[in-house]
Amino acid sequence: MAKVNPDFVKKVTSSVEFNATACMNCGVCSAVCPMEIELLPRKLFRYALLGLEDKVLENTNTIYQCLLCKTCEANCTADVHIAENVRFLRSYISKEIFKL
Numbered sequence: 001m002a003k004v005n006p007d008f009v010k011k012v013t014s015s016v017e018f019n020a021t022a023c024m025n026c027g028v029c030s031a032v033c034p035m036e037i038e039l040l041p042r043k044l045f046r047y048a049l050l051g052l053e054d055k056v057l058e059n060t061n062t063i064y065q066c067l068l069c070k071t072c073e074a075n076c077t078a079d080v081h082i083a084e085n086v087r088f089l090r091s092y093i094s095k096e097i098f099k100l
């Protein structure tokens, strides 16, 4: 069962690096992604904004599959900083989960 982690919510919403609230779920990012990553902007960032840490962690492999190429970002009309958001999630996983 999905569970909200309030600490995770705080970290995501107070971060200057993570910006996904403007996402309007248009799907352009998924359509242009060379890795055919569908989860990232549309679902994963929403999980992060809602504090659903478990759901984010279930998709750790996907988070690390992203090439940070910014093809999605260049085509996003909502100006979501997709690559920065991915970096933020990687950094969170490294520090908080893997304790690196």
Ligand code: SF4
Pocket: 022, 023, 024, 025, 026, 027, 028, 029, 030, 041, 042, 072, 075, 076, 077, 078, 079, 080, 082
């Ligand atoms: S292209 Fe931008 S607005 Fe559209 S789903 Fe992706 S992140 Fe959201």
Ligand code: SF4
Pocket: 032, 033, 034, 035, 036, 037, 040, 065, 066, 067, 068, 069, 070, 071, 072, 073, 082, 083
């Ligand atoms: S930055 Fe990541 S999610 Fe965006 S198009 Fe490149 S591989 Fe896909």
